[in-house]
Amino acid sequence: MSVHDPAWDPAQYLRHAGHRARPFADLLARVPALPGDRPRVADLGCGPGNVTALLADRWPTAHITGYDNSPAMLDKAVVDHQGPTPGGGRLDFTPADARTWTPGEPHDLIVSNATLQWVPGHPDRFADWVAGLRPGGTFAFQVPGNFSAPSHRLMRELAGSARRRDRLADVLRHEDAVLAPEAYLERLTGLGCAADVWETTYIHLLTGEDPVLDWVKGTGLRPVLTALADDPAAREEFLTEYRAALREAYPAGPHGTPLPFRRIFAVATKEA
Structure with a gap:
């Protein structure tokens, strides 16, 4: 089992689609005008394609390709979003891995939303991606910066307990999954880009029963769920303990359960 290859569940991921899409919208708001009249755009780690479709709203004439290494996510994206766009562009999806993908043609925009934290050593890929931009093109990404939050810390503590250590200790990411802003x-200015980097902590107000557990089931908990998929009893035992810990760490209020979530953003524009 590799930490980089959890089994993804598009339906579970999309249960919090509104909250998950907001950082992408905030990222796109800082992307400057693109150099091409019919921009070529890549979305690395497109998932089920729901936020990739937002790119067509911003650049209606663009040819946009979403890349992902999850067949389940790509199947969902193709069914829901692939095809011509109303502005005369096109949206398509194809398998690729951010660990190895390199632009095969000049791009106006390469964007990645909440994906690079799954790619060890991802800053070393920046040079190839910036090299694949047209002059004046942009590389933009957003990654979670919450690996010290209770949701992740408690998950790691349970996975590292004596009875689970052999099976789970190495499947989860730690704080070094992303860099400091x-x-x-x-890194980006060193590649000759004009860079805008910032961080934001969102306070998501979640509703429903055990909403923080429901949230992490779609993302951060996927490596554990994948590793225990063949042992339902061990999986349910983990979830029971984790659920109780999350209820204490994230108490419900009268209007829902607040989930603070820090994210790191970067927009790097290549010299024209």
């Missing part, structure tokens, strides 16, 4: 700024 200052380090991203240094």
Whole structure:
């Protein structure tokens, strides 16, 4: 089992689609005008395609390709979103892995939303992606910066317990899954880009029973759920303990359960 290859569930992921899409919208708001009249755009880690479709709203004439290494996510994206766009562009999806993908043609925009945290050493890929941009093109991404939050810390503590250590200790990501904002700024400016890097902590108000557990089932908990897929008893035992810990760490209020979620953003524009 590799930490990079959890089994994904598009339906579970999309249960919180509104909250998950907001950081992507905030990222796109900082992307400047693109150099091409009919921009070529890549979305690395497109998932089920729901936010990739937002790119066609911003750049109606663009040819946009979403890339992902999850067949389940790509199947959902193709069914729901692939085809011509109303503005005369096109939206399509194809298998690829951000660990190895390199632009095969000049791009106006390469964007990645909540994906690079799954790619160890992802800053080392920046040079190839920036090299694949047209002059004046942009590389933009957003990653979670919440690996020290209770949701992740408690997950790691349970996975690292004596009775689970052999099976789960190495499947989860730690705080070094992403860089500090200052380090991203240094990397991107070092590649000759004008870079805008910032961080935001969202306070998502979640509703329903055990909503924080429901949230992480769609993302951060996927490696554990995948590793225990062949042992339903061990999986349910983990979920029972984790559910109780999350209820204490994220108490419900009168209007829902607040979930603070820090994210790191970067927009890097290549010199024209």
